Amino acid sequence: MTTQPNPDLVVDARRLLCPMPILRAEAAMQNLPAGGTLAVRATDPGITRDLPAWCRVNGHRLLEIRQSGREWTGWVVKGGQEAAPPSPLDISGV
Amino acid sequence: MSEGRIRALGLLSGGLDSTLAVRVLQEQGIEVACVNFHTGFCIQSHTGAMRNPKPGAPPPRHDALHAADKLGIRLHLVDIAEDYVRIVTDPKHGYGKNLNPCLDCKIFMVQKAMEMKEQMGFHFIFTGEVLGQRPMSQRRDTFPVIDRESGASGWLLRPLTALRMPVTEPEKRGWVDRERLHGFSGRNRKPQMALAAQLGVTDYPSPAGGCCFLTDENYSRKLQDLWQYRGSREYAMEDILLLKAGRHMRPAPGFKLIIGRDEAENHFLSGFAEGRILIRAKEIPGPLTLVEGTPTPEELTLACRLAARFGKGKELPEVVMVIERDGSQEVRTIVPLPAHEIAEGWYV
Numbered sequence: 077m078t079t080q081p082n083p084d085l086v087v088d089a090r091r092l093l094c095p096m097p098i099l100r101a102e103a104a105m106q107n108l109p110a111g112g113t114l115a116v117r118a119t120d121p122g123i124t125r126d127l128p129a130w131c132r133v134n135g136h137r138l139l140e141i142r143q144s145g146r147e148w149t150g151w152v153v154k155g156g157q158e159a160a161p162p163s164p165l166d167i168s169g170v
Numbered sequence: 171m172s173e174g175r176i177r178a179l180g181l182l183s184g185g186l187d188s189t190l191a192v193r194v195l196q197e198q199g200i201e202v203a204c205v206n207f208h209t210g211f212c213i214q215s216h217t218g219a220m221r222n223p224k225p226g227a228p229p230p231r232h233d234a235l236h237a238a239d240k241l242g243i244r245l246h247l248v249d250i251a252e253d254y255v256r257i258v259t260d261p262k263h264g265y266g267k268n269l270n271p272c273l274d275c276k277i278f279m280v281q282k283a284m285e286m287k288e289q290m291g292f293h294f295i296f297t298g299e300v301l302g303q304r305p306m307s308q309r310r311d312t313f314p315v316i317d318r319e320s321g322a323s324g325w326l327l328r329p330l331t332a333l334r335m336p337v338t339e340p341e342k343r344g345w346v347d348r349e350r351l352h353g354f355s356g357r358n359r360k361p362q363m364a365l366a367a368q369l370g371v372t373d374y375p376s377p378a379g380g381c382c383f384l385t386d387e388n389y390s391r392k393l394q395d396l397w398q399y400r401g402s403r404e405y406a407m408e409d410i411l412l413l414k415a416g417r418h419m420r421p422a423p424g425f426k427l428i429i430g431r432d433e434a435e436n437h438f439l440s441g442f443a444e445g446r447i448l449i450r451a452k453e454i455p456g457p458l459t460l461v462e463g464t465p466t467p468e469e470l471t472l473a474c475r476l477a478a479r480f481g482k483g484k485e486l487p488e489v490v491m492v493i494e495r496d497g498s499q500e501v502r503t504i505v506p507l508p509a510h511e512i513a514e515g516w517y518v
């Protein structure tokens with residue numbers, strides 16, 4: 077078995093349904109510098125499709141998603157400002 | 171505001187209409203970003219996410235996120251669930267067929283989008299609405315209400331139905347070429363499907379699909395039941411999640427059962443035991459059942475008998491049930507309830 081990435085922050089989104097795991101991940105990213113690694117734990121299988129899409133839309137890098145029973149963990153490296161699609165600023169929580 | 175490149179903010183559900191609205195504006199060289207609001211009632215295959223997966227079926231997905239990915243645009247996911255409670259409990263314009271406050275909902279979302287437009291420096295906002303497509307919020311008489319009460323009059327463009335509407339500011343100012351907008355109306359989706367083919371939009375959810383649990387009759391009945399027996403039209407996020415899970419039965423006013431329907435749903439329900447009573451059969455496969463309310467000892471026995479009815483031990487003379495509450499555990503031996511003793515009216 078390969079080693080797991082070492083995250084700077086972990087989001088526990090277990091038993092939350094879509095889109096809450098992604099909303100929690102988005103909120104947590106505010107507290108990470110570019111290049112920081114976030115781990116997202118979820119039980120909604122939709123995370124396997126939504127996390128990669130969210131990474132592409134926001135310019136983050138998905139390292140991997142691993143399944144363990146009914147849980148999934150995804151590791152994401154926060155993209156730099158230059159990596160994100162054109163947008164003035166993020167105001168999640170408006 | 172510097173005019174530079176024109177920037178528009180759209181409300182994106184990920185369905186066909188809002189996706190097309192984005193593409194129509196992109197075709198005019200407008201820079202588009204979108205927002206998707208989370209109300210707590212959005213249907214994002216929640217039932218599928220809680221139940222055992224169907225063989226071969228892909229996992230559920232967030233339609234707006236995937237549409238944004240395909241469209242190559244930025245998507246702001248905004249959680250409005252807390253503020254949304256007052257829209258559901260006390261809608262100024264009332265409900266639709268079920269507990270769907272569609273008009274108030276649209277006004278609220280457009281108002282939020284207008285706030286974002288101001289804060290983030292977009293030139294205007296847009297939606298994928300089509301005149302006559304929805305019975306409550308997409309009508310000739312309700313569009314002006316949405317525009318006026320949200321504060322968006324003149325600044326909300328509806329690219330798919332614009333030719334049937336008064337000219338908006340973005341059109342007057344030459345930011346948007348009205349000649350290249352559309353005049354769709356009614357419930358027929360064929361014109362949109364033709365436009366989708368023309369614009370290369372191929373991956374979109376079923377055009378007739380609903381987007382909100384509040385339009386669902388069964389869900390609305392469960393929410394009514396919750397309000398009635400609580401004596402208050404309030405709800406917490408946990409309440410509205412649990413209304414989507416399990417089989418709901420109320421044998422008496424003082425308590426309700428939520429009975430898991432498969433292993434995955436049992437697992438989901440097990441995370442909501444705090445503040446509730448949890449019942450399961452000992453050493454026999456069957457549902458995990460949550461009990462909400464304050465059952466008497468006799469009612470709790472009835473709850474156990476009812477829960478056993480939905481397990482593998484339903485035909486056994488006796489089943490041992492484990493009852494967990496507040497960290498303590500009790501074991502009770504009961505006779506599973508025969509089918510004929512289950513009143514139809516118990517099903518919520």
